[in-house]
Structure formats: C-alpha cells, structure tokens
Amino acid sequence: MAVATLNPEADADEGPETAVHRLGQHVFDRVAEIGDVGLFSLKTLGWIFRRRPRWSVLVPIFYAIGVQSVSVVAITGTFIGMVLAVQAFHEFQMMGLATRLGSVINISLVKELGPVLAATMLAGRVGSSMAAELGTMRVTEQIDALSALGTDPIYYLAVPRFMACLLLIPLLTLMADFMGVIGGAAVCTQVMGVDSFAYWKHSRDYVEGLDILAGVLKSLFFGAAIALISCHRGFNSTAGAEGVGKAATEAFVFSFMAILFLDFVLGLAWNTTYRAIWPQASGLL
Amino acid sequence: MSDAAPTAIQADPPAAELIEFQDVSIQFRHQKVLRGLNLTLRRGETVCVIGESGCGKTVLLKLIIGLLHPTSGRILFDGQDVTRLAGRDLVKLRLRFGFLFQMAALFDSLSVYDNVAFGLREHHVCDEDRVAAIVAERLQDVGLPQGLEHKKPAELSGGQRKRVGLARALALDPEVMLYDEPTTGLDPIMTDVINELILQTQRGGDKTGVVVTHEMRTVTKVADRVVMFYPLARIGRGESQMIYDGPAEGLEDAADPRVRQFVRGEAGERLRELAAQNRAASP
Ligand SMILES: Nc1ncnc2c1ncn2[C@@H]1O[C@H](COP(=O)(O)OP(=O)(O)O)[C@@H](O)[C@H]1O
Numbered sequence: 353m354a355v356a357t358l359n360p361e362a363d364a365d366e367g368p369e370t371a372v373h374r375l376g377q378h379v380f381d382r383v384a385e386i387g388d389v390g391l392f393s394l395k396t397l398g399w400i401f402r403r404r405p406r407w408s409v410l411v412p413i414f415y416a417i418g419v420q421s422v423s424v425v426a427i428t429g430t431f432i433g434m435v436l437a438v439q440a441f442h443e444f445q446m447m448g449l450a451t452r453l454g455s456v457i458n459i460s461l462v463k464e465l466g467p468v469l470a471a472t473m474l475a476g477r478v479g480s481s482m483a484a485e486l487g488t489m490r491v492t493e494q495i496d497a498l499s500a501l502g503t504d505p506i507y508y509l510a511v512p513r514f515m516a517c518l519l520l521i522p523l524l525t526l527m528a529d530f531m532g533v534i535g536g537a538a539v540c541t542q543v544m545g546v547d548s549f550a551y552w553k554h555s556r557d558y559v560e561g562l563d564i565l566a567g568v569l570k571s572l573f574f575g576a577a578i579a580l581i582s583c584h585r586g587f588n589s590t591a592g593a594e595g596v597g598k599a600a601t602e603a604f605v606f607s608f609m610a611i612l613f614l615d616f617v618l619g620l621a622w623n624t625t626y627r628a629i630w631p632q633a634s635g636l637l
Numbered sequence: 638m639s640d641a642a643p644t645a646i647q648a649d650p651p652a653a654e655l656i657e658f659q660d661v662s663i664q665f666r667h668q669k670v671l672r673g674l675n676l677t678l679r680r681g682e683t684v685c686v687i688g689e690s691g692c693g694k695t696v697l698l699k700l701i702i703g704l705l706h707p708t709s710g711r712i713l714f715d716g717q718d719v720t721r722l723a724g725r726d727l728v729k730l731r732l733r734f735g736f737l738f739q740m741a742a743l744f745d746s747l748s749v750y751d752n753v754a755f756g757l758r759e760h761h762v763c764d765e766d767r768v769a770a771i772v773a774e775r776l777q778d779v780g781l782p783q784g785l786e787h788k789k790p791a792e793l794s795g796g797q798r799k800r801v802g803l804a805r806a807l808a809l810d811p812e813v814m815l816y817d818e819p820t821t822g823l824d825p826i827m828t829d830v831i832n833e834l835i836l837q838t839q840r841g842g843d844k845t846g847v848v849v850t851h852e853m854r855t856v857t858k859v860a861d862r863v864v865m866f867y868p869l870a871r872i873g874r875g876e877s878q879m880i881y882d883g884p885a886e887g888l889e890d891a892a893d894p895r896v897r898q899f900v901r902g903e904a905g906e907r908l909r910e911l912a913a914q915n916r917a918a919s920p
C-alpha cells in the first residue's frame with residue numbers, strides 16, 4: 353500500500369537573482385537579525401524571573417568568566433592610567449596645573465575609561481570565547497541535544513552567562529578604575545614629580561561617589577549587551593571551523609559597537625538627568 | 638513483530654499511525670530540502686531512511702520533534718500537531734522521544750555519567766540514588782565497561798561515544814527512537830555491535846524507530862520498512878522525492894535504477910553527471 357506519496361503541486365522555484373534582490377535580501381536579513389537578537393534577549397530575561405539556573409551550572413561559569421577577565425582588566429587598567437598621565441602631563445605642566453592632573457585623570461577613568469575598558473576586555477576575552485563555545489555546541493548538535501532532552505538551551509546556556517556578565521562587570525569596572533587610578537598616580541607622583549598630597553587632594557575634591565556610580569551603572573548595560581550579543585552569535589553559528597571563528601569575531605565586533613553606542617546614549621542621558629537635578633553643577637575643572 | 642493478530646478481540650487499539658507528515662515542505666533561504674512530503678510511520682515499526690548525504694534525512698528527524706519547523710504542511714505525532722506545540726507541551730512531546738545524534742552530541746563539559754543522567758536530573762524524575770541505578774543499567778545495556786562514567790566525552794572512542802549517546806537517549810525510556818547515522822564512521826565490528834544494540838532496543842521494548850543510515854547491513858538487520866529519499870536538487874519538478882518505500886528485501890530489485898545503484902554502492906549515472914558538471918564549469 354502506498355502510504356507515502358509526494359505532492360507534485362507543492363513546487364515553486366527561486367526567481368532570478370539581481371543586485372537589487374541581493375541588496376534587498378541583505379537589508380531584510382539585517383533587520384531580521386536585530387529583531388532576532390531582541391527576541392533572544394526577551395527570552396533570556398524571561399527565564400531569569402522564572403527559574404534560576406542551578407548552582408552546579410552557575411558556579412563554573414562565574415569562575416571561568418572571572419578567571420579569564422581579571423588579569424587582562426587589571427593590566428590594561430593600569431596602563432590606561434599611566435598613558436593618560438604621560439599624555440596629559442606636559443599640557444598641564446605648561447599651564448602650571450600639574451597638581452590638577454589627579455582630577456582629570458581620575459574623573460576620566462571612573463566615568464569613561466574604566467567602564468569602557470573593562471567592557472571591551474570582557475567582550476574580547478569572554479564574549480568571543482562564549483560565542484566560540486556555544487558555536488561549537490551548535491555545530492556539534494549539542495544545542496539540539498539539549499532541546500531534544502527537554503531543556504531550553506537559552507535557560508541552560510545563555511541565562512547563566514548573562515547573569516555572570518551582569519554581576520561580574522561592576523566588579524571588573526571597579527578594578528579597572530582602581531588600577532587606572534594607581535597607574536596614573538604612580539606616573540604623576542613618582543615619575544613626573546607632581547606633589548603627591550596636592551594630586552590626591554584635587555582628585556578627592558573633584559571625583560564624587562556619584563561619578564563612580566555612573567560608571568558602574570553604565571557597565572551593567574555593557575555587560576548585558578556583551579552576554580546577549582555573544583550568546584546569540586554562538587547560537588546562530590554556521591557549520592564548520594569557519595562558522596565558529598566568524599561567530600567569535602562577530603561577537604567581539606558587535607559587542608564593541610554596542611558598547612560605544614550605549615556609552616554615547618547613556619552618557620547623554622546621565623548628563624541630561626544630572627543637570628536637571630543640579631542645574632549649577634560645575635563643568636570640567 | 639506480531640503483524641496480524643487474527644483472534645483480536647474488539648478492543649479499541651491505539652491508532653496504528655504514530656507519525657504523519659502531511660504535505661510537508663522545508664526550505665532554508667534559497668535551498669529547498671523537502672517538498673510536499675507525505676509519509677506515515679506506524680506504531681511499533683522500525684523504518685530505515687536511506688539516501689545520499691544532503692538529501693534531508695537529518696532534517697526529517699529534526700522536524701519530528703520540532704527542532705526545525707516546516708515551511709508549510711503539518712506533522713502529527715499521536716494526533717497532536719507538532720508544529721503548533723510550544724513550552725511545556727513541546728517538552729512533554731520531546732520526552733517521549735530518544736534522539737541519537739550523528740556525532741553523538743555528548744555535552745563536552747559533562748562526564749559520561751552526567752550526560753546519561755542529564756534528562757533524569759533536569760526533569761526531576763527520581764532521586765539521586767535511583768539516577769545512579771538507571772545510569773549504571775543503561776551503560777551496561779550498551780555494553781560499556783565500568784569505570785568509564787567519570788571520563789569526559791573527549792576521552793572516548795567513536796564507538797564509545799555513540800554508545801553513551803544511545804544510553805543518554807534511552808535514559809528516560811522513550812516510546813520512539815530516532816537514530817541519525819548510528820554507524821557512520823565506525824569500524825565493521827563496532828558497526829555490528831551498534832546494529833545489535835538497535836535491534837535489541839527496538840525489539841526488546843517494542844519501540845517505534847526511525848533509523849537514518851547509509852549502511853546496508855543496518856538496513857537488512859533492523860528495518861521493517863525502508864524509505865529512500867533523493868536530493869531535491871537533482872529531480873524534476875513534479876517528480877517524487879521519495880523513490881522507494883517498501884520492505885528491505887525489495888531494495889535489490891527495485892523498479893527505480895537509482896535505488897538499485899545506491900544499494901549496491903554503484904556510481905552509475907552520477908559519474909557521467911559529475912563529468913558533465915566539470916565540463917560545464919571549465920571553459
Ligand atoms: N539549519 C540549517 N540551516 C541551513 N541549511 C540546513 C540546515 N540544516 C540542514 N540544512 C541543509 O539541508 C540539506 C539537508 O541536510 P541534512 O538533512 O543534514 O542531510 P543528510 O541527508 O545528509 O542528513 C543540506 O544541504 C544542508 O546544508
């Protein structure tokens with residue numbers, strides 16, 4: 353008996369390919385992709401409020417992400433502080449404002465460079481390695497295997513990574529701030545011969561707790577963006593070593609773009625709010 | 638198989654049809670993989686799906702448990718439309734299946750033990766003592782030696798990985814087993830070991846099974862029925878993509894020459910086609 357037949361009507365061939373078709377397709381794909389990242393993010397956030405991943409899943413991921421990122425953030429943080437000091441010293445020296453270096457260096461660090469640097473390092477080290485790991489799981493069908501065993505891969509893979517990035521990035525930011533402050537101070541007071549007491553006094557007078565908070569709050573958005581973008585890239589990796597490599601690279605590039613974009617938008621929002629609350633707040637210096 | 642029960646009493650037996658593809662098509666971007674497919678799999682039968690690489694066999698398996706969605710058409714499992722399920726219902730459906738993936742798809746970061754225990758733990762089926770007992774039993778069923786439980790998948794041979802994959806798929810005692818190329822890449826002895834395991838699983842539990850394979854020995858050993866697919870790219874518009882549907886014994890003298898060639902492993906027309914493609918490609 354012929355239980356199996358094929359329906360000859362169900363047929364439609366692809367039309368001709370022109371440059372316009374391809375451009376249209378490209379635009380369409382990009383828009384669809386952004387929508388897809390949004391959906392992925394909603395699903396991830398949805399799980400966080402429903403069910404926390406178990407500790408045996410969370411702890412190794414927190415540990416791996418921490419270990420991967422702490423040393424690079426510490427080293428680059430120190431150097432960025434030192435570089436700022438070297439670059440700014442001569443201008444300030446000429447104007448006779450060398451002791452004010454502390455305020456300039458430290459405010460730049462806590463408001464901008466610390467958070468952005470920590471986020472960039474997190475994207476480079478952790479984001480791309482997460483995308484590569486999840487991409488490998490995609491192409492070796494481990495993600496399908498999770499679904500087949502009745503476990504949502506977003507819940508099992510993306511949620512713990514999201515939580516880890518979100519909770520660790522404030523700490524990384526504070527560490528980048530701290531190391532940068534130390535590096536900048538070391539160069540100014542030990543190498544350039546700026547008076548140490550005045551340097552710290554100006555720093556303390558100018559940098560407020562609120563500035564540090566602004567940087568830390570910003571970093572939460574960076575961490576969330578890095579985790580979501582990187583996991584999404586990994587989940588959608590195409591086959592082969594090439595596909596996984598592409599996922600890892602794109603995870604970094606797209607995360608970095610998101611960091612700069614968010615930095616701009618959040619900076620604008622913060623300043624607007626700040627000036628609305630304290631209209632006579634002083635500018636730089 | 639108890640094919641006919643002549644003295645069957647007038648009880649209400651469950652419907653014979655378990656999985657039904659109704660006019661199913663699937664397309665990835667520009668590539669059509671399946672087109673207007675109608676296929677019915679009956680409860681308790683073991684169906685081998687054969688066909689060359691890339692003709693959509695894995696896609697067929699993934700459609701059944703909703704890992705892929707058809708572009709059009711419906712897929713029914715036990716009367717439910719798989720394509721409309723989501724959330725808890727989809728999870729419930731998937732737990733009725735065991736899926737042995739082509740490269741086993743063991744979780745790299747987990748030990749053999751944790752891999753096999755995965756489904757049991759995730760769904761809180763039983764306490765940890767019972768989990769240990771089930772894992773040990775399943776590993777023994779697939780003939781893996783003691784002391785392997787704590788190795789990572791990377792430390793296993795291909796045959797061992799396949800068997801751990803089988804143990805994991807069987808952990809929740811599913812009604813339907815889906816095997817994706819269970820013997821591809823294994824040596825002849827291990828191939829036979831896996832064939833025996835499939836036979837044992839299918840006969841012993843009276844499970845429904847779909848076995849995707851290239852291996853004719855697997856087909857002759859385990860199949861109640863064989864279905865052969867042909868890549869959509871190389872058939873005519875109205876032509877059927879399913880070029881064989883029948884018992885394994887009929888393959889050798891099937892009406893379609895492509896079936897006979899595949900079964901005997903002969904290139905046949907393909908050599909001439911490839912040569913023609915090469916000529917067309919080079920000026
Ligand atoms: N997720 C996917 N995205 C895009 N193309 C896919 C996907 N899965 C399968 N394909 C394509 O569908 C075709 C059939 O694949 P598959 O079912 O894996 O073949 P096989 O019969 O060898 O198992 C292949 O050409 C493959 O490239």
Ligand SMILES: [Mg+2]
Nearest residue numbers: 694695739817
């Ligand atoms: Mg396949």
